[in-house]
Amino acid sequence: MKAVIYARVSTEEQDTARQHAELLELAKKEGYTVESSFEDKITGASKAETRKGFEKMLKFITAENIKQVYCWELSRLGRSMINIYQVIREFRESNINICIKKENINTLSNDKNTQLQLNLLASIAEYERETIKERTISGTYNSIRNGGAGGGSIKQYGYKKVNGKLVIDTEEANVIKDICNKYLCEDWSVKQIADYLNVTGIKTRYKKLIDAEIINYKVPSPLLWTEGSIARLLHKQLLTGNRKYGKVQLKDESLRILDDSTFEAIQLKMMEKRKTKANAQKYQNIFKNVLYCANCGSPMIMHKGKSSSLNNHYKCFQRFVKKSDCTSSMINIDLLNNAVYDRVKEFIVESNSVNEKIKKLETQIEINNNSISQIRVKLDDLSKKEERLVDLYIAGKIALNIYENRLKQIQEDNVDNQKQIVKSESLNSKLSKEIIELRSKKNVDLKNPNIFKSNINSLVEKIELKTMDDFDISEYNRILNNYGDKIERVNKREIWYHLNIKMFDNRTNYVKMFSNHTNNFDDLITVDLI
Structure with a gap:
């Protein structure tokens, strides 16, 4: 049976010769032939550890279909508990056993002592993951308190990022003021405003970014103004300089587009519209x-x-x-x-015509349900991506700014996918009601x-x-x-x-x-x- 040895020391002064000799003896005793040995050294001066030996080992055991790895002690598998647990988890998923000499652990073993240690390791790793998330969020809070734009490339309509700071986009701010004037003073509905913006060629934020090739929009969408997008825009407290991130709310007058009285009048009118819509x-x-x-x-x-x-x-x-x-x-x-x-x-109304339309609607509902199932799979993948991203950052393989940008993109994709599910489920509800109505219209x-x-x-x-x-x-x-x-x-x-x-x-x-x-x-x- 074939195996490899992996050794890692934390300082330049340490030597891997003794580790290697004892691991070689253990492998021979257990009936394994060591095909190759890999090692890494690190000074500890930098968080960004490059584990070239470990990467070479991964390629080698994959190419040679090796299922046994010998290591001196648990701490040699990574720099942090979360990194160590990630290695063990990935190896277990590939049915590769790691024999750790000092702690006497075989990661594929069902031994109760081994399982207890691995469960404890998983708990510590999860604790580290949550801690790093809290630190990242705290860093973002501090950035926003100092006027920073926050993570992600897509800002709220009416604002843009300049030199890392969030500032008003003058052109879009004028559009917002025109929208408010039409809604509040000229008594336009949000539907009329959305149609007006689309007809006159005023682009949404996503449409602008796509046309400028700044982003590639992954979720199918016409990228037009809608009643919902207008209503959501008019609800944004940032328009009055009130900036919110999580539970933290900050006042920044430099971001004000609307005065308080105008904003409050809009909210009151929208609330009254909702109450009286059925009786309009x-x-x-x-x-x-x-x-x-x-x-x-x-x-x-x-x-x-x-x-x-x-x-x-x-x-x-x-x-x-x-x-x-x-x-x-x-x-x-x-x-x-x-x-x-x-x-x-x-x-x-001919029954055949009704039945044909009902069949088309039922087919569309089935298509939407399949789409919802596919989106749920994407959401699961995004959750796994977020876990791997945190692991990469803690392992020092990516910088903080890269971590924040990728995390923001994952979160935005998550929100977009959730919106698609809500949209499809809402459409299915309408289609189901239409089917019921059609069945009642035969006579x-x-x-x-x-x-x-x-x-x-x-x-x-x-x-x-x-x-x-x-x-x-x-x-x-x-x-x-x-x-x-x-x-x-x-x-x-x-x-x-x-x-x-x-x-x-x-x-x-x-x-x-x-x-x-x-x-x-x-x-x-x-x-x-x-």
């Missing part, structure tokens, strides 16, 4: 996320008028954006709702106005509304010239619309043309905004 409208927007402007392709949103419901309109979102080229007109909410109702009320009767309002959104794939200009009208009249069904404007204020409704089954399409003056639909579908 008597009915929800029945065409939410399915109604689009055919002139430019943007979504159409509900816009409350100043007095009666006659002034409540669906409006193209592009019309909210400055320098918009969209020429679409607003349309009265009740007029469009009743136009759609008039066209689709005879629609019959739905859209002729009933209340049932129509409750169910139409899930039955429609997409609604496109086009404001017809003079060219559109003339083309329509030219095509229908032989049928005598021409469009003619009664007056300059009359607007004609082309309505295209695509149902969820992807086979049923409804087309209708109507105007704001000459079409009188039954006024059955009404939405009163409070």
Whole structure:
């Protein structure tokens, strides 16, 4: 049977000859042939120990498939208890026994005394690991107290790292002030603000860093502004100069972007929005996320008028954006709702179509569940990486700044993966609810106005509304010239619309043309905004 010897001394004055001779005799006594010997020496003057002999031994025993290593005493395996335990653990995982002469230990032995010593070693190693973590966190606290930027390359939107210090990013700070003004003074919703930022090309922090090739984003994401990202940004206390790290909170006026009164007003409004969200409208927007402007392709949103419901309109979102080229007109909410109702009320939900969509949704849920399982595996790997990283730092193989940066990246990856799990689980919850709704719609009767309002959104794939200009009208009249069904404007204020409704089954399409003056639909579908 083959074996190797590993010897390590702590000072230049010590000699490894005696260790080597006694280990060679022990190996021979136990029936092993020593194929090679490896040794390391260190002065103890530096924490960054380079164990070239140990590294050579690892390569040798791997290449020669050697399963027995002789060592003089436990302390010779590493500089610290955590490093020693790491070596023993990795060797045990590879089914390699370490025979330690002085303590009379064989690491693969099931002897109770051996197991007791190894368990004690593991406890001490864990204690050292926690101690080094506490020291690292303490160092980060001290850095932040002195204005340091902290670990990691990605800072909060509105701030950047300059010469190791956290400072305000003037360009992003102006964006934040504009967001706050739109939310607080112009009464924009966070959804409208997110859409506005995306349409006008204002990049998120991640998008900036990726475009500059500073980071490689590993988690799939469109990297756009969302309602959630705007809401989270408006909640950040750092905007008022309050910096928080763990349980420590520090005040730094040099980091202030918003005054306290503005920040508090935003928090109060967001809290009130959450409380009154369910009561903001008597009915929800029945065409939410399915109604689009055919002139430019943007979504159409509900816009409350100043007095009666006659002034409540669906409006193209592009019309909210400055320098918009969209020429679409607003349309009265009740007029469009009743136009759609008039066209689709005879629609019959076919069981086959429902079953097909349910099958697609169930397939998507299964895909999401598989993705969640894969992400959980990644989280386990990240946990192991963090343990190995701590071990490397304690062993003196990496510097503190490298340790902090890698640890920060692992923690950020951990958070990103956790977010993906939450996102996938939330999506699965919505898909499951949609499946339940679809199963209840097999016998739905859209002729009933209340049932129509409750169910139409899930039955429609997409609604496109086009404001017809003079060219559109003339083309329509030219095509229908032989049928005598021409469009003619009664007056300059009359607007004609082309309505295209695509149902969820992807086979049923409804087309209708109507105007704001000459079409009188039954006024059955009404939405009163409070």
